[in-house]
Amino acid sequence: MWSVHKFGGTCMGTPQRIQSVADIVLGDSSERKLVIVSAMSKVTDMMYNLVHKAQSRDDSYMIALEEVFEKHMAAAKDLLDGEDLASFLSQLHSDVSSLRAMLSAIYIAGHATESFSDFVVGHGELWSAQMLSYAIKKSGAPCSWMDTREVLVVKPSGPNQVDPDYLESENRLQKWFSRQPAEIIVATGFIASTAENIPTTLKRDGSDFSAAIIGSLVRARQVTIWTDVDGVFSADPRKVSEAVILSTLSYQEAWEMSYFGANVLHPRTIIPVMKDNIPIVIRNMFNISAPGTMICRQPANDNGDLDACVKSFATIDNLALVNVEGTGMAGVPGTSSAIFSVVKDVGANVIMISQASSEHSICFAVPEKEVAAVSAALHVRFREALAVGRLSKVEVINGCSILAAVGLRMASTPGVSAILFDALAKANINVRAIAQGCSEYNITVVLKQEDCVRALRAAHSRFFLSKTTLAVGIIGPGLIGGTLLNQLKDQAAVLKENMNIDLRVIGITGSSTMLLSDTGIDLTQWKELLRKEAEPADLANFVRHMSDNHVFPNKVLVDCTADTSVASHYYDWLKKGIHVITPNKKANSGPLDQYLKLRTLQRASYTHYFYEATVGAGLPIISTLRGLLETGDKILHIEGIFSGTLSYIFNNFEGTRTFSDVVAEAKEAGYTEPDPRDDLSGTDVARKVIILARESGLTLELSDIPVKSLVPEALASCSSADEFMQKLPSFDEDWAKQRSEAEAAGEVLRYVGVVDAVNQKGQVELRRYKRDHPFAQLSGSDNIIAFTTSRYKEQPLIVRGPGAGAEVTAGGVFCDILRLASSLGAPS
Ligand SMILES: NC(=O)C1=CN([C@@H]2O[C@H](COP(=O)(O)OP(=O)(O)OC[C@H]3O[C@@H](n4cnc5c(N)ncnc54)[C@H](O)[C@@H]3O)[C@@H](O)[C@H]2O)C=CC1
Numbered sequence: 001m002w003s004v005h006k007f008g009g010t011c012m013g014t015p016q017r018i019q020s021v022a023d024i025v026l027g028d029s030s031e032r033k034l035v036i037v038s039a040m041s042k043v044t045d046m047m048y049n050l051v052h053k054a055q056s057r058d059d060s061y062m063i064a065l066e067e068v069f070e071k072h073m074a075a076a077k078d079l080l081d082g083e084d085l086a087s088f089l090s091q092l093h094s095d096v097s098s099l100r101a102m103l104s105a106i107y108i109a110g111h112a113t114e115s116f117s118d119f120v121v122g123h124g125e126l127w128s129a130q131m132l133s134y135a136i137k138k139s140g141a142p143c144s145w146m147d148t149r150e151v152l153v154v155k156p157s158g159p160n161q162v163d164p165d166y167l168e169s170e171n172r173l174q175k176w177f178s179r180q181p182a183e184i185i186v187a188t189g190f191i192a193s194t195a196e197n198i199p200t201t202l203k204r205d206g207s208d209f210s211a212a213i214i215g216s217l218v219r220a221r222q223v224t225i226w227t228d229v230d231g232v233f234s235a236d237p238r239k240v241s242e243a244v245i246l247s248t249l250s251y252q253e254a255w256e257m258s259y260f261g262a263n264v265l266h267p268r269t270i271i272p273v274m275k276d277n278i279p280i281v282i283r284n285m286f287n288i289s290a291p292g293t294m295i296c297r298q299p300a301n302d303n304g305d306l307d308a309c310v311k312s313f314a315t316i317d318n319l320a321l322v323n324v325e326g327t328g329m330a331g332v333p334g335t336s337s338a339i340f341s342v343v344k345d346v347g348a349n350v351i352m353i354s355q356a357s358s359e360h361s362i363c364f365a366v367p368e369k370e371v372a373a374v375s376a377a378l379h380v381r382f383r384e385a386l387a388v389g390r391l392s393k394v395e396v397i398n399g400c401s402i403l404a405a406v407g408l409r410m411a412s413t414p415g416v417s418a419i420l421f422d423a424l425a426k427a428n429i430n431v432r433a434i435a436q437g438c439s440e441y442n443i444t445v446v447l448k449q450e451d452c453v454r455a456l457r458a459a460h461s462r463f464f465l466s467k468t469t470l471a472v473g474i475i476g477p478g479l480i481g482g483t484l485l486n487q488l489k490d491q492a493a494v495l496k497e498n499m500n501i502d503l504r505v506i507g508i509t510g511s512s513t514m515l516l517s518d519t520g521i522d523l524t525q526w527k528e529l530l531r532k533e534a535e536p537a538d539l540a541n542f543v544r545h546m547s548d549n550h551v552f553p554n555k556v557l558v559d560c561t562a563d564t565s566v567a568s569h570y571y572d573w574l575k576k577g578i579h580v581i582t583p584n585k586k587a588n589s590g591p592l593d594q595y596l597k598l599r600t601l602q603r604a605s606y607t608h609y610f611y612e613a614t615v616g617a618g619l620p621i622i623s624t625l626r627g628l629l630e631t632g633d634k635i636l637h638i639e640g641i642f643s644g645t646l647s648y649i650f651n652n653f654e655g656t657r658t659f660s661d662v663v664a665e666a667k668e669a670g671y672t673e674p675d676p677r678d679d680l681s682g683t684d685v686a687r688k689v690i691i692l693a694r695e696s697g698l699t700l701e702l703s704d705i706p707v708k709s710l711v712p713e714a715l716a717s718c719s720s721a722d723e724f725m726q727k728l729p730s731f732d733e734d735w736a737k738q739r740s741e742a743e744a745a746g747e748v749l750r751y752v753g754v755v756d757a758v759n760q761k762g763q764v765e766l767r768r769y770k771r772d773h774p775f776a777q778l779s780g781s782d783n784i785i786a787f788t789t790s791r792y793k794e795q796p797l798i799v800r801g802p803g804a805g806a807e808v809t810a811g812g813v814f815c816d817i818l819r820l821a822s823s824l825g826a827p828s
């Protein structure tokens with residue numbers, strides 16, 4: 001069976017590319033191959049220019065012809081050698097001499113007929129086909145070249161348009177094959193002849209049309225059109241960076257899309273293969289690994305998914321709507337015919353039409369540059385109807401664009417238009433007019449031109465992005481925020497590949513600068529970008545940037561600060577539909593009424609609020625507690641070491657080491673709060689106790705928790721964390737004394753927090769434990785949390801492990817992001 005390939009001018013642009021084309025052809029294992037080629041890139045223009053020069057009596061056509069000759073001679077010398085080169089060059093010489101003679105005749109006459117011109121121009125294809133066939137023969141494969149003017153017969157069918165004569169062409173082709181039975185045939189694209197054997201061309205449809213006609217004549221298995229793009233995109237990639245290459249398209253879909261200027265074939269080129277159900281594949285010769293887009297009758301990826309019904313989106317700008325309105329139109333046959341005959345007389349092209357069934361108005365879109373003439377002509381034609389009020393107005397609305405959704409399977413699938421209009425509504429886009437024919441392949445909406453790209457992105461993302469695409473905004477790229485960004489950078493591709501979770505950080509804000517992106521910041525250089533390309537930080541603008549983004553369906557703000565004022569906004573963000581994730585303890589340990597309001601909103605909405613890292617960093621503390629409560633267990637008592645910093649300090653405050661040294665180490669290791677006094681004062685532990693108490697149903701305020709502070713009174717009023725750290729050594733002796741007293745009693749110091757659910761109390765204190773107590777066995781920044789519950793009564797449920805530090809905390813926040821993705825529908 002035949003396989004047909006077509007290579008355009010870009011693919012044949014240089015000798016190296018012609019060699020690659022030969023390699024591609026040789027790599028196709030089909031039984032027989034027919035390869036259609038265009039002229040080398042720019043050659044067709046050069047040839048038209050020769051004719052133009054000659055007929056305008058410009059004798060530089062001679063030099064221009066010489067350039068054409070040189071170009072092909074140089075390419076052939078690069079590509080071929082020996083006898084092949086010699087015979088190609090001799091043919092080239094003889095062709096150029098006859099061209100010289102013909103151009104000279106054109107020069108003298110000052111005129112070229114269309115067939116003269118077609119004869120000259122067609123040489124580009126004759127030469128490229130011969131060069132390629134020699135290049136293929138070089139490898140030993142049997143290959144002939146075909147001058148398609150000998151077989152392809154066409155007749156003019158309109159201005160700049162021809163129709164193939166299939167019967168005659170097939171007869172001639174069979175005769176040609178009987179003379180030349182080679183396995184590989186390289187044929188000239190674009191050129192053909194009339195029934196009277198006069199050279200002509202396929203006009204604007206060019207070599208793609210040749211490939212489709214010949215594909216149909218030989219009943220090819222497949223026609224592959226090689227170009228320089230990976231295939232057909234779901235939307236113009238210059239406008240929608242998320243656009244994807246479509247793996248399959250139906251003939252009708254390709255048709256619809258080509259109308260909108262998508263990089264697909266001209267509709268006429270599809271007709272010849274369509275009648276025989278021959279698939280056309282569009283592939284990139286510069287990226288052989290890309291599978292391309294297959295255009296065929298029955299697209300394969302029919303997975304029944306509603307979202308997959310729309311194949312692509314396209315837009316047309318610079319349109320105007322004309323609205324003809326009036327009570328006198330309803331039920332009067334001939335009104336629309338009168339309107340459109342006026343439009344036809346003006347020569348304007350109607351791009352869409354819409355009329356509601358009440359028939360009181362009819363509106364249609366025309367190119368903006370044609371609307372003045374259309375409007376003037378309508379006013380003249382309907383002067384009387386307007387004067388007596390049968391028509392109330394002929395209105396022009398300039399500055400419009402069309403957005404069209406194309407997809408064969410939209411037909412008879414309920415809900416597709418609902419999704420489209422919902423996406424537009426969410427992006428706050430006003431639709432001015434709508435049209436959908438009953439074939440249902442295309443839904444067209446007219447909107448304001450300035451809204452068009454936004455509308456395109458909103459609609460495209462709704463249908464093409466995975467449901468679990470999450471736009472992420474990071475607030476506070478400090479130790480935890482920065483580590484999280486790096487973890488996201490390292491894991492994003494894996495998540496996308498394995499779980500279909502697409503995480504895009506579209507904003508990062510610190511306290512002085514912020515970095516915004518509509519589609520996703522390059523995380524490999526976020527630090528550098530934040531330094532170089534950032535703008536002054538403004539939290540309100542940052543949040544607006546998130547909520548105004550209509551590319552991504554789901555958004556999450558991750559608060560990695562320790563700031564109370566940032567935490568005070570969670571309620572508003574959740575109200576806006578933005579999910580919130582945080583390791584910041586301020587919201588959950590702040591005023592009880594605000595906490596309860598936040599949690600009530602969270603419960604009532606489908607917007608999520610996750611905060612696992614607020615207690616025990618990445619350790620599963622909140623989730624464990626939730627699991628117990630939600631399955632009906634009853635919390636009696638929670639006791640533990642909740643501070644990574646204080647755990648580290650007392651685990652390492654041994655021997656000759658001073659207390660202040662160990663505190664400095666904990667700070668250096670990233671365990672402390674931004675201000676280490678929050679740890680030493682016990683406030684951080686008290687906040688965690690409050691968070692767990694409230695999670696367990698207790699209604700306590702932070703001030704209800706008695707706390708033993710380890711901050712010496714004299715240092716409580718230090719103006720900065722640095723001053724505090726500098727003055728801390730003066731208290732080392734007091735600490736050494738407390739430690740030796742405990743040691744003398746065979747005990748260690750441990751700073752613990754307690755939730756007493758039975759008595760509705762909480763407590764934070766420095767206790768002494770015997771050396772064999774589990775709390776005395778910890779190391780590093782370990783936290784240990786023991787849950788005593790109705791089910792875990794004899795032996796508590798214990799969670800233990802590092803409870804502070806950049807990697808484990810950021811990991812805990814990351815886990816919450818994935819928990820969010822999973823509640824949005826990500827696979828498990
Ligand atoms: N370090 C740890 O092991 C753990 C930390 N956490 C929590 O993580 C959060 C972050 O801690 P770190 O990263 O260690 O602190 P950090 O001080 O290194 O980072 C905080 C960042 O937030 C920025 N920031 C402060 N206010 C801001 C505002 N209003 N807007 C924008 N940015 C602002 C700061 O400039 C800084 O870059 C804290 O809430 C802390 O309690 C939770 C569990 C463990």
Ligand SMILES: N[C@@H](CC=O)C(=O)O
Nearest residue numbers: 643644645671672673
């Ligand atoms: N500073 C905190 C960090 C975790 O919440 C701690 O030391 O535990």
Ligand code: NA
Nearest residue numbers: 612615617619
């Ligand atoms: Na945790």
